[in-house]
Amino acid sequence: MAEIPLSVSGKTAMQVAIDVSYKAGEILLGRFYQAKEISMKGSNDFVTNVDKESEAFIMAELAREFPDMGLLGEESAGARPDEGYLRIVDPVYGTRNYAWGIPFVSLVVGLALDGEALVGVNHDPMCNEMFHAERGKGAFLNDDPIHVSDRPNLSKSVVGFDLSYAGDDGATNGLQVIQAVLNDVGSTPIMGSAALGISYAAAGRYDIYFDHRLEPWDQVAGLAPDRGGRRRRHRPRRQSSRVV
The missing domain is CATH 3.40.190.80 (D-Maltodextrin-Binding Protein; domain 2)
Known part of the structure; x- marks a missing residue:
């Protein structure tokens, strides 16, 4: 696997993803109990003003740190997911839950190369849990290694x-x-x-x-x-x- 380039500020792709996820998580927490503007972007497909605000913030941060990489956001158009380095964002994963005040929601920031996921961060700001993994380096919840269940029954x-x-x-x-x-x-x-x-x-x-x-x-x-x-x-x- 090719070495992932560092960001403009000298951070790894994982560190950038974690940092921006924590900051965007503060947006989700701060707006959670507020009234939200809910609109439809398709059949039975909701979006809120917080989705848009969170994505705009994340995309701006990623564009500043990795100006030469493509960006694909859940709420906005972007590059094709199978071409070169691509930053991938879902700013509010669980929009229905979030819009109706159900605290089971997260935000996703990742990096793929030619369609293969290399870095993945999934931040649950409600529980302050940061799931993150980099291909070939294991997976973690906050700073602790995680592993799938081995339950046989x-x-x-x-x-x-x-x-x-x-x-x-x-x-x-x-x-x-x-x-x-x-x-x-x-x-x-x-x-x-x-x-x-x-x-x-x-x-x-x-x-x-x-x-x-x-x-x-x-x-x-x-x-x-x-x-x-x-x-x-x-x-x-x-x-x-x-x-x-």
């Missing part, structure tokens, strides 16, 4: 889920998966944040995490190989009501 496992709101059949497929495993596992929470779901699986809080649809910011939040886990894509058979 599915009946005692916590299987986290989230459902797609993209207008496709993701929600239906997700509910089919839940129905298929409901009686065989210990718990099936649906929390409303794929980024935190992935990080919880990385830290062993969830034994398994499932989401029908993942975006580039989900991928940098994952970096599953550096957390001892595996990602697996699943495509249900349309002819069958049973999800395998």
